Every structure is written in structure tokens, then in C-alpha cells.
Amino acid sequence: MIRFNNDYNKPAHSEVLKAVMDISDVSYPGYGLDELCEKAKAEIKKYINKPEAEVHFLVGGTQTNFIVITSALRSYQSVISADSGHISVHETGAIENTGHKVETVAGKDGKLTAAQVKEVAENYRISGVKEHITEPKMVYISFPTEYGTIYSKKEIEEISAVCKEYDLYFFIDGARLSYGLAAEGNDVTMEDLAKFADVFYCGGTKCGAMFGEAVIITNKSLMSGFRSYMKQNGALLAKGWLLGAQFNALFEDGLYFKMAKSSVKYAMKIKKAFKDKGIKTYIKSPTNQQFVILSRGQMDKLSPKYAFEYEGRYDEDSHIVRFCTSWANTEAEVDELVKDIERL
């Protein structure tokens, strides 16, 4: 079975595993207060122009999302998200569980717009019954989105401008950040994210690590008490240096970006193969996730050999499926898939 079902089906990139094994006999202080974490924070900060930013390492994406959001908001404040946002649909109500409404706007290809944010914020500003409604106080986007699409620098800048205008926090979920940065046509850098967002994260779990997400907080007012929120919510890993070691491996020599570069290249090959075959894309994605529309027959031909993810019915005769590449795929695997697509 060759796996294109997701980007978290193998333990970790070999260099990440090596970094963990290299310290297998070394002792460290607990809870992230160790030199490996310090070094990893410094490595990450080389990519942003924010010396005073805070970096924290958490274990997983849902955990990161709800802790960032609840640490930022008061209980009557809400977070604006595209209706396809991970926090809205795939986290078992984790945000609501911390007491906050997710105010959704209709996404387009997984993205929301500055204009949509402005409308929600303006509606609150002009409302005469403010205490009867939730106050939108944060904007959540994912980069890349759940559909693999990306925002342009201009789009992010515009959203950021609306956030500043209406005093909203801007939070960017980077669970798959590396694939977004490596996308064809992407003009956004980590420095841009640090400049325009109040808080964002570099996902590890889906980008080569065993687990772990690196949260970067640039807005001072979001820094206070963050470690207390982490501990209270079970996100302060006892052996924090395991996260430090992994993020060092990912960032000190640019592995995070290189790994994504080849994954995206693979995805583009697969995309082209489907296109050449006349198979339609469900959503046009420049990153490692490719959503295509297959007939049952086509699915049956590919499924004995390849793992891919079923997303739902498209119409009477066809279905949406996802092919997802990662650091764990090889060029040979991709070439084999391409050949099999050609034979469909």
C-alpha cells in the first residue's frame, strides 16, 4: 500500500528521528525550560523579524487552536472563521468547549476575505444591542487552508488591516504551514506572517515531526500567562525538549522548507497527471493536498494499491477524494501513481 491518504501517516522525517535519538542519553530540565527549546526558538526566530516574539511548543493542532483562542478572548468574545475552518468543523467543538462562539462566514475555496471580516466587525460596531451579541475579537484563517489553497500576501495584508482597524486579533493556523510556504506562486514568508498576524504557528505534526506545533506570538498582549494556559489544558509536555529537538532538526538547516518543497513538487506531478487524463480537480490547490473528482470505477482501480482519503459524494456518478503528499513519500511512489493515473 502506497499512502497518499494524509501527511501524518509515518512517525517522522529521518533527520527528526535522528535528532531525538542523538539525545537519548542526555538529561534535561522539564516542561520546555531547557536549552534545546531555547535553541529551537532562536532557530525559528531567524525566519521572522520580531526579536521580542515569544515561541511556545505544543503537542497538537486542536490543542494549539483552542489554547491560543481561549487565552486571547474574554468569554463573550467570538472568533471569525471561514465555515470550512478546522476550528469550526473538525475539532469536536473544542473552541465552544472553552466558551467561545465561532462566527462563521461563507468561505470560498476555504478562504475568507477582508471584506467579510469588515462586515462582521462593522455590524458589531454599529449594533445598538452590543451586550446581547458576541463581540467578534479574533480572525482565524488557516495557511494553507483545509482545501490546500493559500492566501496571497496582499490578502493577508488586507485582513490584517481590517483587524487593526477594528481591534481584532489575527490568528493564522499553520498546521501545514511548510506546504503553503512551498506552494507554487506563494509570495508569503514567515516574516510576513509574523508581521501581519498577532499569533500563528508552524505545524510540526503534518510537516515532518513526530508531533508538535510551534506557536509564535508577536502581540505582547497575548503573551501573558500563555504557559499557564498550556499547563492547565494539558499542553505543557513534561519532556519538553523532545519538542525542542524536533524543531531544531526542522529549522536549523531549513529542513522544514526543503521537505515541503519536494512534497509540493510531487503533488504538482499528481495534479498534472489527473489533468492530463481529463480528470477534474474539485478545488484548485497549489499545495500538497489535491482534491479530485473520480468515478467509482476509477476509485476502485486505484484503491488496491494506493491509500487516499474519501471526502464525500460529488454528484450521482462521482466522488471527491484527496491525494496528499508529504516528506514520507518518494519520487518513485509518485511516478508509479502517475503511471496508474495515466492508465485509468
Place this chain on the structure above:
Amino acid sequence: MIRFNNDYNKPAHSEVLKAVMDISDVSYPGYGLDELCEKAKAEIKKYINKPEAEVHFLVGGTQTNFIVITSALRSYQSVISADSGHISVHETGAIENTGHKVETVAGKDGKLTAAQVKEVAENYRISGVKEHITEPKMVYISFPTEYGTIYSKKEIEEISAVCKEYDLYFFIDGARLSYGLAAEGNDVTMEDLAKFADVFYCGGTKCGAMFGEAVIITNKSLMSGFRSYMKQNGALLAKGWLLGAQFNALFEDGLYFKMAKSSVKYAMKIKKAFKDKGIKTYIKSPTNQQFVILSRGQMDKLSPKYAFEYEGRYDEDSHIVRFCTSWANTEAEVDELVKDIERL
């Protein structure tokens, strides 16, 4: 100023006030454990055919909604509501504050349908990733709705059937219940509500009381610990008999229904006046709330003399406003308004 802005702009119906004054020198045990509450519960239960039902008196509507919902749901369970539902838009995220997602479906005239409920429930049932999404476990409707519309007995029966099929609780918000029961064409009774819903309430605040909502729980599995939830959330009034006295006044001689009857009659007069004048209704409501579309000029003519509620812009030239009648209005007030509508 003649007030049609809402149905809670005067203290209480005179008989309710009298009932409170009549006991001004009587002592009672606290927290609703008194004979007046017992009697009021018995009076209410005369209208339903559920001897084993539990009745509780709470102070206000938002409070009632979030306590009923949080007492019924586990933290990963959600409540289905029309997008115009009070719990979704006008309670400052009270439901989310208790940890629960409000799963909205597109309402039509403020109503949801059994088919919509079925779709949401079925999607969960067939989901392969149940632990990643919230479990819809309750259906919330308001009767009448926030737009004054009502469900037919058949519609309620159908929703109830889907709830039974998918093991969902059915909760009916009756903040304005009396006006719904008194509506032209209504075929629903309190006995029906008690039969089809697991829990519903008879609103007092908007229906003639100073304050107070009477929750009727018919599903045994929702009864356990309800008073603890009330106390914990500040809804166990120390002088509980004040609620008992008011609901006795409302129910022992049918005042609750009579009062609404005349309010609705007034509303129908106003509705007809607008119609006769060629002024369009925004939503066709058979209850005490009438939403009409006025020009700025028409609004300006009426506003010096009448209080009504501005709801929002309809189009370039016109606006949606609400005229709301209640027990507090007199026939003379209504007749005067009708005349002024004719002169618009």
C-alpha cells in the same frame, strides 16, 4: 408615547401584580419549596397530560435556555437551531459559554424543518470521524419564533419523530408561548408540546408576568439535578414564591391565554391596517409581533407618537420595523394606531 416596541415594557398584568401584593405580608420557605410554587405547578400541569412531568420556575429566557441546554448535553454534544434562533443570535454566546456548539440550519421565516434536522443527524450517524465532530443531541425551536411565526402540530410532530429516530432531545423555547397558542390558525396546544417535546417552557416575562419562565420537563432523563444546575447558574430565586404567585395568577383562571388572545387580536388589526394601506409585511406572522416594511417618511410620521422597534434596512428606500402588542396595550391605543396608519 404609545408603546408597541416590545411585549415587556410594563411591569406586569394587573392581576399578576395583585397576586404579588396579596401575599405581601406572608412568609414562605425559600428557593421555590413553597406552597405557591406547588400550586402553580399543579395549575400548569392541568394543561398537559403528563402527571409525572416536572415544573421549575426560572427568572429569564436566556437563563432558561442555557440551563436547559447545558443540563441536557455532554460537552461534545451540540444543539441544532434555526440560524435566526434566539440562542444563536441574541444571547451573547450563552450556549457556547456553557461549552456547547449551536449547529445552525438555514431557517425559513424563523423555522427549521424535520428534514433539516434529519440531515444533520444522519450526517453524524454515517460519519466515519465521529470523535472529530460534535454530536447533534438536541433540537431547539422557538414557538412562536423570533419572527412571530408558528409551527403547525404536524410540523412539530414530524420534528419530534426525527428526534425519536435519532435519539435527540426536543426543546421548545416558549418565551412568547401564549401568543403562539392564541395565534390565528394555530392547532397546537400545551398538551401537544408536552407530548412532543422533552422539555419546553411557558414564558412569563413577555406574557404578562413581571419576570419568570416555567420550564416543563417531560423526559425523565432530563430531570436529574436540574435544581442544582439552576442554583449553580444563579437561577434559583431566593424568594421563589414570587414566581409561584405570578404563575398562579397567569394559569389558575386562564389569564395566560385570555391575555394573549386580545394581544393577538390587536396585532391582527394592525396587520390589516398596514395591508389595507398597501404596506408590505416583511414576514407573515399570526402572532403579536408584526414586521412591516416602511419608508423613512412613514417611520418619521409614526415615531413621534408610537414606539416601535427598528430591525434593519430592507432596501435602498425602506426599512423593516416591528410592531409588537401585549397585555399592556389597550384597544384604544390600537385603534389610534390603525387610524394613523390609514393616514400614512
Place this chain on the structure above:
Amino acid sequence: MIRFNNDYNKPAHSEVLKAVMDISDVSYPGYGLDELCEKAKAEIKKYINKPEAEVHFLVGGTQTNFIVITSALRSYQSVISADSGHISVHETGAIENTGHKVETVAGKDGKLTAAQVKEVAENYRISGVKEHITEPKMVYISFPTEYGTIYSKKEIEEISAVCKEYDLYFFIDGARLSYGLAAEGNDVTMEDLAKFADVFYCGGTKCGAMFGEAVIITNKSLMSGFRSYMKQNGALLAKGWLLGAQFNALFEDGLYFKMAKSSVKYAMKIKKAFKDKGIKTYIKSPTNQQFVILSRGQMDKLSPKYAFEYEGRYDEDSHIVRFCTSWANTEAEVDELVKDIERL
């Protein structure tokens, strides 16, 4: 049955009821945005020297406590209380339900000390594992306490000084405030409370109103969003002016203080009667609550005629009971009790 069981067993002081009846035919805007509330706020502010203070009217004590506390604290912050504090023992975990730990210290006669607060705060300050423990951020005391005792001005000043030193909020629960202010030997005024506390409240429910608590916030950083917290937690009464009318009646001519004066005088008579009879006091209280130690025989002699509250066993042969006076008692009732005590 003559009732000394508590101070909330009759609807309200006659002047409060009159104030409500006087407006029975007047219309007001909803949710506390009316002139009666404005006037009541102004009346209350005459007693404090804080022109910029905010006043809010809520419905009940537990509700007030949890809303004040949750609106002030972040989720990892705790509130320090005497172990006998109402928030710790009699609110069904309402504070924990909002996510906050109540950090208790051993009370003496229901009171905590500045030294105890300092110890808790200092332990946090010097802790090397701050993110593993809750941050004490607020001090809660009740004035008078649950045992009827009061703090001296000096004690309150000392607690306030520790709060300032450690950046803690100081919150005073005044559910029975009037009886404390009217106590023999009391040297604390409302102006003192407003000076030393960041937030406190004048209880209505137990002090002559039908219901209602007036929260006074003097610390600007606690003002933001308070009405949103109220609404979200079901404490924004639709007919808010009912609270305004009551607090006007209580404060515009000093009824709040006069009423308590006579209640306390009655309590002192009862206290003396027990003392003269050689019956021991459980706790020495200068306010309207008197805790005495009776034998079963003494209880049986008094209970057919008087309602009083059983508190628990004192030792093999005796029991703690509470006699509680209020505005609802008459001098004749008290004199009769005194005579019956003499005959025990």
C-alpha cells in the same frame, strides 16, 4: 408561626412594594437602560465618593458572585476566600463552574486576615513553578460574614493594602450589607468599601427588596464588558427598571440603613435574652444573625411557635441554631420571643 429563620421570607419592605406598584402602568426601555435605574445608581453613588464608579443591578447573590469573579479573572487565576465563604460552600460550585479555583484559608468566625492573604500571595510570588499552580488574583470577603460577624475598617484597610501590594482584586460580598453597616461597633461606611474594594455590592434580596443586588465597580479595569457578562449569564433582567424602582426605594431616603438598624436592634434583644438565660452563643455576632447553642428540649419548646434555622450538631447534647431578624419582623414578635426564651 413567627419567622426568624432567615431574612428573605417575605416579599419586600412595604415601601419597596409601593415603589413597584407606583409604576405599574408606566412603560420603560428594557435591560436596565431606563431612567429609574439611572436614578437608583445616582442615589447609591451619593453614599460613596467615587463619581466614576459603575453601578449594575443583578437579580441574586450567587449570580452576582460568579459574574463578578469570572469577569475579573483569567482561567488560571483563583480567588482567595475564607473556608466558610458563601462562594466556597453554598453556591453549588458556581465559581468552579466558571472555571476558577476558590483557594480557601481557614476562617476565624467567618473572617480571613490580611496576613493570610499575604501568605497565599507571597507563596505564589516566590514559586518557581508558577505555571503549575493557580495564580491568586482576587480576595473575596463577605461583609457581614456568613456568621454575622463584621470586619473593622482597619482590617479592611489592611486587606486592601495587601491586595495593592500583590496586585489582587478585592471583592466584598454585601448580600447582607445593610445589617453589617448597622451593626453595633461597626466603623465601616459604604464610602470605605468603595475606597478599599475594587468591587462590592449592596444586597437587596436579604435587605428589604423583592430581589436584586447592586454591584459597585470602582476599579476601571473591571468595568469593561460587564453587561456582556451579565447578559451571557442570564443576569440582565428584561424589565430592569423593576430593580431600579426597588433600589430607589431603598436608597433615596435611607430606608436601606433605617430598616437594618431596627433589625439589628431586634437581634441584640434576642442575643441578650439568650445570654441572660445562660444560653451560649456559638459565634459572637453584632448583626441580624444570632447563632446560639440549644438543647433538644429547648429547641422543641420554641419550634412550635418560631421558625429558626437548624445549623448542625454542636456536641452530644446540643445543637447550633440561627435566629435571624429582618425588616419583616416587628418589635412585638421579638418581645414575644424574648419572653419565651426567658421561660425556657
Place this chain on the structure above:
Amino acid sequence: MIRFNNDYNKPAHSEVLKAVMDISDVSYPGYGLDELCEKAKAEIKKYINKPEAEVHFLVGGTQTNFIVITSALRSYQSVISADSGHISVHETGAIENTGHKVETVAGKDGKLTAAQVKEVAENYRISGVKEHITEPKMVYISFPTEYGTIYSKKEIEEISAVCKEYDLYFFIDGARLSYGLAAEGNDVTMEDLAKFADVFYCGGTKCGAMFGEAVIITNKSLMSGFRSYMKQNGALLAKGWLLGAQFNALFEDGLYFKMAKSSVKYAMKIKKAFKDKGIKTYIKSPTNQQFVILSRGQMDKLSPKYAFEYEGRYDEDSHIVRFCTSWANTEAEVDELVKDIERL
């Protein structure tokens, strides 16, 4: 530096690391739905006589504690714990953050008694104001305790009997379980824990794993929705098989028990060395944590070479410190420490 400061200062036991490395190139389905987790569950269940028990793998201890507790309790229910319980003192109010009061009783050497539980439960049972107080519904103990002490089988059986009598859940925190099972004089087995507790866990983080806790639920009524609680609270690790691999390594050949055996043997050597030297034990512990009382001079002599944990001042002249052994220590390290203790 030789580390006796805690039992989580190195990545993992070599066999655990090997198990992870062995699968470095294998793909698995996500979220714990893989064969490694299945196998690990089966391995663990060999030690208990409960074929229908459920096993779940979570990431850390605080996370496990709050998820187990919140999934079991309704919001007005509390958990009884010794005042030294980890959930009460070192989890930043995590339990309160989920809405539940931790009802503490005075622990003796970190332990509570069946009699104490009975008293709390009985007080609730006989209370006349149940809705005003929290309902104790769960008992939490740690085995071994935070002080390294253990409960006897008889003590656990007695607590369990009280739980059954009062319908309380019995939850045993086994963050350091292996060291307790390996303790001198211990007569408790995993089978006993599964028999007497409704839910308990085998800690991995402190017992040889990189991270991970294996929750065993034996009470059917606690099983429903557990994975939803995990996901909602960020505890459903994407690469769940990393936990499966580790727990396989720990349980398939009894490593979990062997590793602890030698750790405890080391601790006993250290204990004896202190005793022989005439240095007093703060608490008599038969497990891997040893709390001793040292003078400043003694601390200064040991600290350049050994890491140990400072716990607090004992009296004017002496201090409590903890020496903690683990799988990560060698006999040579221990022998060296013993020699240095002799030279103190």
C-alpha cells in the same frame, strides 16, 4: 551532573526508543485506530481480569486527569481528593477549568481514607440543601501518592466499598504506577486496581516512555464518548501509534515492572544510606521518591554533583529535598551517591 531530580529527565528507556525507531518507515492510520494501539491494549489487558475494559492512550498526566474527571461528572458534581493530590495543587486549576470543584480532605502522607470519603459522602446524603452544595461523585487517589507512599490492597478495597455504597466513581491516578507496584511491601496488582477502581491509568511519561498515559476504564458508564472528550481537549494524538509502540514495549515483556523494580531498589539503597548516616526521612516512602531532611551544608555538598529537587523549608536549619530514581539511573550512579552520603 548525576540526576535524581525527577523521573522524567531523559527521553525514554532504550527499548521504548527502539520500538519507535523500528517502525520509522511504517505507515499507520491516525488517531489511535491502528494495530499497534490494538496490540498494546491487549498487552495491558493481560494484566487485568476485565475483558470488556476500554483502554485509551493519552499524552500526559494533567491532560488525563482532567479528561477522566470532566467526562465522568456533571457540572455540579465534585471530586474528592487528598489536599496534597496532584489535581488539587499542581495542575493550574485544570479540574476547576473544566467546571468541577476539587473537594479536599486532609491527607496523611499523601493518602486519604475510606472514613474520610464516607464522611464527605454522608454529609451530602443527609444534607437538606443538596442543590446549594456540590455533589461529591468521584474519589481521586494517586498510587503511589505525590509523596511516594502507597495504599494497601485493604485500604483500596475499603475506599472502593464506600464508593459503591454512595454511588461514587473511584479514579486512581497511576502517573507513577509502576513504582508503586514495585514497592517493598506492596500487595496491590493491576488486577486489583481494575477490580476496585472504575477508571485508572498506567503512567508512561514517568515510567520509561517518552510520553503517554494508558487509561483503563472498567465502568461501562464512563466509556461513552471518551474519545470525543479526548479530541475536544487536544488529547487524541494524530500519530497515535507512537503511543501504541511505546506501551507495547513497556508491557509485552513486562519491562514496565522490571524497570520499576530496579528503580525502587536504587531508591531503597539511597534511603538506607541516609538512614545509616542519621539523616531523617520527611516521609517514609517505599517507592522511587525519597524525601529527606538536609541541612544547608549537606545540600551544598551534594548539589555540585547531583541534581535533586528542593521541596521547601523544614525548620530554621533544615530543608526538605527529594531524590527520585528512575529507569534512567544506573547502579553506578546510585553507588556513587551512597558513598557521598556516607561522607556527608
